Amino acid sequence: MTFAARLLGSAALVSFAVAAVPAAAQDTTDALLLKLKEKGILDDAEYQALMARKASQPSAVPATNSAEAPQQAAAERLDDKKMVRMTDTGVGLQVGDVALRFSGSVNGFYVHDSGARETPQNIVAGGLATVGDDTSAIRNGLLPGFLKIELTTTQGGWDVGAHFGLYPGINSGLGNSGANGPGAPQALQTAGIDARQTYLTVGRSGLGELKIGRDIGLFGSDAILNDITLLAVGTASANAAPSNTSLGRIGLGYLYTDFQPQITYSSPKFGGFQVAGGIFQPLTTVGQSEVNSSPGFQAKVTYDMVPTDGGFGAHAWVSGLIQRHDATGLLPAYTGRAIDLGAKLSYGPASLTGYYYTGSGVGTIGLFLLSTDALGRKRDSSGFYVQGTYGIGKFTLGGSYGESHLDLADDELVSNLVRKNASWVGQARYGLTSWVTLIGEYTHTMSEAHNGNDATSDALAAGAILFF
Incomplete structure (x- = not known):
């Protein structure tokens, strides 16, 4: 709507208010115009023009108290902060100009994990294949449950929001070990x-x-968000005493992005492209007590092509991180760097995803885990996964393969340190309702050490996940 058209419509409102509202209630009209300005409906120029027009109108004749009551009631009805209505999307409601939305998920799986009995030849430090007795568990998958609460509104032309995400699991933890501590x-x-x-x-x-605030990182986030094991279990870590989550494909094709304190900026979309970047709480090297003087930096570029009428669609991304780790004790300073890229292509009921990452001094499984040797020398790492899905009515079949590699540091002695973690995943899903999906999954996990040790394990999972 043009400035002139908006001004004309608002002027009509002002003329009516001045003519109909008694002089004692003219402040109500002033408050209304100010409210429209604060909400961004009127800009400064429009607001000043309407106030000038109102000032030029003759004042209304004072009304009796009996006439003031209906006018006061009408003014109260204009106060939309007293109105409650349903939100257009999600589970929630609109209270005046504030939208309150709830979303969440609940899941549970029966998981049977079978690995080789422990011998000196299958011990892999950092290996993710199970070594030991067969186990059964009723547990969460890669996702715990979650409840997300969002309050959004528009103030002075700015879209603002407060976001909270709580992630409860179904499995018990020991004492005060926390949600991500060992299971009990x-x-x-x-x-x-x-x-x-x-x-x-x-x-x-x-x-x-x-x-x-605290939210999912930029580097590596698209890898996990497009992984089919996000809906299920994948590699069933610690199945004998499960914590809130399994591993999925974490450490078996990508590094875990993690949820991190950050200040990030995301640009508008330009023809499907979007750029994001920010500063992050610097993470310490796992097992070290370093104090870092500079933040971490992460950035990501994405491209989206939305499919129309079941046609071709695409989502592609490239992201990176860099963080300096200051020296601690006898260990030298080092800088961790990593970059990844991936794409998910879809056509009708079929999709194909490919992903690759490489880094130096970032480690494996999680950020800055096993990123250096005992002398503080950096280790290089890399990984990839490929994945395909195909939908047949309410059924979706999917499969994937992925690997994560960790190299020795320069001049590091050969040991049973993990060299490669890899897994095959086969999955079948059935959309029981718009909220509930039934899932069955098989995962074969393989771990190899630099000294030749290796281990394998197999996990079967069956359960359901609900999203609302």
């Missing part, structure tokens, strides 16, 4: 809640969005 399948234990997300957003059309 014992009586009188309780599950933990992982508060992964607490962040605010401020954005504007054409300017992009600023995020401040």
